[in-house]
Amino acid sequence: MLLSRLARVSQEVAATSARSRKIALLAGLFREAEADDVPIVIPYLAGRLPQGRIGVGWKVLSRPVAPAAEASLTVRQVDALLTTLGKVSGPGSQAERARLVGELLGASTEDEQRFLFGLLTGEVRQGALDAVAVEGLAEATGAPSADVRRAVMLAGSLQSVAGALLSDGPGALERFRLTVGRPVLPMLAHSASSVAEAVEKLGACAVEEKLDGIRVQVHRDGDTVRVHTRTLDDITGRLPEVTSAARELPGERFILDGEVISFDDDGRPRSFQETAGRVGSRVDVAAAAREVPVSPVFFDVLSVGGRDLLDLPFSGRHAELARLVPEPMRVRRAVVSGPGDLGAAEEFLAETLKRGHEGVVVKGLDAPYSAGRRGASWLKVKPVHTLDLVVLAAEWGHGRRTGKLSNLHLGARTADGGFAMLGKTFKGMTDTMLAWQTERLRELAVEESGYVVTVRPELVVEIAYDGLQRSTRYPAGVTLRFARVIRYREDKRPEEADSVESLLAAHPEVRP
DNA sequence: TTCCGACAGTGGGGTCGCAAT
DNA sequence: ATTGCGACCCCACTATCGGAA
Numbered sequence: 021m022l023l024s025r026l027a028r029v030s031q032e033v034a035a036t037s038a039r040s041r042k043i044a045l046l047a048g049l050f051r052e053a054e055a056d057d058v059p060i061v062i063p064y065l066a067g068r069l070p071q072g073r074i075g076v077g078w079k080v081l082s083r084p085v086a087p088a089a090e091a092s093l094t095v096r097q098v099d100a101l102l103t104t105l106g107k108v109s110g111p112g113s114q115a116e117r118a119r120l121v122g123e124l125l126g127a128s129t130e131d132e133q134r135f136l137f138g139l140l141t142g143e144v145r146q147g148a149l150d151a152v153a154v155e156g157l158a159e160a161t162g163a164p165s166a167d168v169r170r171a172v173m174l175a176g177s178l179q180s181v182a183g184a185l186l187s188d189g190p191g192a193l194e195r196f197r198l199t200v201g202r203p204v205l206p207m208l209a210h211s212a213s214s215v216a217e218a219v220e221k222l223g224a225c226a227v228e229e230k231l232d233g234i235r236v237q238v239h240r241d242g243d244t245v246r247v248h249t250r251t252l253d254d255i256t257g258r259l260p261e262v263t264s265a266a267r268e269l270p271g272e273r274f275i276l277d278g279e280v281i282s283f284d285d286d287g288r289p290r291s292f293q294e295t296a297g298r299v300g301s302r303v304d305v306a307a308a309a310r311e312v313p314v315s316p317v318f319f320d321v322l323s324v325g326g327r328d329l330l331d332l333p334f335s336g337r338h339a340e341l342a343r344l345v346p347e348p349m350r351v352r353r354a355v356v357s358g359p360g361d362l363g364a365a366e367e368f369l370a371e372t373l374k375r376g377h378e379g380v381v382v383k384g385l386d387a388p389y390s391a392g393r394r395g396a397s398w399l400k401v402k403p404v405h406t407l408d409l410v411v412l413a414a415e416w417g418h419g420r421r422t423g424k425l426s427n428l429h430l431g432a433r434t435a436d437g438g439f440a441m442l443g444k445t446f447k448g449m450t451d452t453m454l455a456w457q458t459e460r461l462r463e464l465a466v467e468e469s470g471y472v473v474t475v476r477p478e479l480v481v482e483i484a485y486d487g488l489q490r491s492t493r494y495p496a497g498v499t500l501r502f503a504r505v506i507r508y509r510e511d512k513r514p515e516e517a518d519s520v521e522s523l524l525a526a527h528p529e530v531r532p
Numbered sequence: 533t534t535c536c537g538a539c540a541g542t543g544g545g546g547t548c549g550c551a552a553t
Numbered sequence: 554a555t556t557g558c559g560a561c562c563c564c565a566c567t568a569t570c571g572g573a574a
Contacts, residue, residue: 039539039570075550077559114551114558143541147569151539211565234562249562293546296562300548396537419541420568427543446543447566486564491545499545504565535574544564553556 021057023098023128024091025049026064027135033065034146039155042148046156055187060099062182066153067144070099070179074106076140080118085125085133093127098136145419150178157182163190171196173205173392176252198328200241200273203248205392207277207320209381212399215365218382219356222397225382226334227365228319228353230400232292232378233281234299236316240266241273258305262316271344273326277389278318278351288376291530293489319351319381322389334397335385355385369401376529378402378486404484405526407432407500407518408509410439411479414461416471417446417454425458425473430483430503432496433519439477440496440520447504448484457508480512481505488527496520497532 029049033042046065053061063070105120125133138144148156154172158165163185171181171193184192198204212218219225235250236259245263247256256263262280282290282298289295294312301308321341322329329337341350354368369380379402387397409430417426427446431439449457464475483503491499524532 037569073560075559079558109550111551145541147540149540232563251561253561292563297547300546300562303549394538417542419543421542444544445565447564450567484565489545493545501545502564503544533574535572537570537572539569541568542566545562547562548560550558551556552558553554 021053021061021095022091023093023095023132023135025052026061026095027129027131030065030135030138030144030146031131033148037147039152042146042152043155043159046148046153047159050156050160050182050186053186057095058186059179059183060095062153062157063179064095064139065148065156066178067139067142067146067149069102069139071102071106073142074102074140075108076105076117076121078141080121081125081137081140083118083122085122087125087130087133088127089129091129091132093124093132098124153178157185161185161190163193167193170391174198174202176203176205198275198323198330200275200323200326201239201244201246203237203239203246203252203254204275204322205252206235206237206250207390207392207398208394209398209400210394210396212382212401213404215369215380215382215401216359216362218399218401219362219365220359221399222382222384223358224356224385225358225365226338226353226355226385227368228351228381228383229372229375229377230379230381230402231279231281231317231351232289233279233295233314233317236262236278236280237322238262238266238276238278238316238318239274240269240271243267255299258299258302258308259314259316260305260309261314265316265349269344271324274324274344275322276316276318276341276345277320277322278316280314280316282312282314291489316349317351318345318349319353320389321345322391330389330391333386333388334383337389373403402486404486406506407483407485407523408480408512408516409442409483410477410514410517411461411464411475411481412439412441412477413472413474414457415444416473421446421454423458424454425461426454428457428481428505429472430481430500431477431517432523433515433517434496435519435521439514439517441494442496442520442523443491443494443499443503445483445500445503445505447502449505453505453508477514480509480514480517482507482509488523488530490530490532496524498524498527498530 033045108116158168172178175196237248239246245266282295298312356365382399384397412431413429414425415427417424427444431441434440465473467474485500486502488498489501
């Protein structure tokens, strides 16, 4: 199959807003693909490379290359070249990668270049990713989409399911069962604004502490232990503490779901930055582990002794977890009978925050483990802080925000009467607010350079954030975590905005 | 007919590792 | 040694489609 065919279909998919039409377009292409093309075509149209990320980003792709007049590249040729590209390393590798990218783009037409750019940067922006591709695959093969979806979640991979389906038909889905040693997409949580709201929605539930670390899925099959992240990357080699802990548990075959986090000598959780830095260290793991030891803390079990527990209610899975994992290695929790028992849930949240954790996850006791879904039965609750800050500048948006000032630079008052930038945010605005702020900020503009418009510091905006963290990038030495806009405060003058001093006073645990 | 679940898009900060400077 | 880039951790929120209620 020619790359130009994919590029055209991707454009058509992007051009329609109807999901059903997107699915039909993808299905048509999947039907057309030859067997050898399938493992390439399907991930490409889901916006991903079969090789995963290959070290080519925006920078290298931005060097202009004259496009070819005629489309000639096949998807298999592209795939072979990208496989080669992904293996380039060592001195001179950047030049070699640039050369290969140039070769690829030079052989591509303008449309193909656009498609490759999206594919390699991981931003196809066609309004269809994995989920829509799964539907397309179901339509192309005649398999029930719920079954295809479930197989993809259990396989942790769209490609393998697609290959099996297109070569062996719908019967192949049977092969994708929960298997120890093969990671499955983890269940995720929605947010709730309060414990009361969460308990109201869920009724009888468990309120569990939410640890601010790295999500892990741990598989043990005899002496073999594997540890995977939320996106199923294998990080076994970086976490010797986790493998040894798993080997000491009284079970030979199991799959556990939990969090890895570092505690200090007093048993308080270290900051996310410290835990993440440790888990990210690959070169000298032993030294990193001495410096910042981590602990696994589990909250769910998906499989034990060869039994698939996914469809068991959470209460049943937790009973299995308690049999397998000793209490210190499980998250703390309180079981609540329903809204009548709200006091106990709120008390548990307060205790959890006092212990230094980020919040709680409220989980319905009846719910199965919905692999790969953001299940409505898991609701996280975290305290939200707010500040009144001043807009110092704004950046022109991309994609659907093209032509709108989108990303705001946020400042707090300083002692000398000026403002210190604390970070940026693009979250929380409606289209109406986006249009309004574009107009308003244009009136306040004093300078435009590149995509940044600097404004007079006069507009006050109320910002929600999850916490303060250290920063080497911003002048106050701190930055906001997960900042988002709540509303503009035209009733407030910039002199009334919050100051760096008061912000630091509100977060005594964080020092610049 | 209205409501709501699921998705995609729009990007944020930090840290590590690697290659280039 | 320092800098720039890419990958990958954490993530909130809105708009939209289409099936459920």
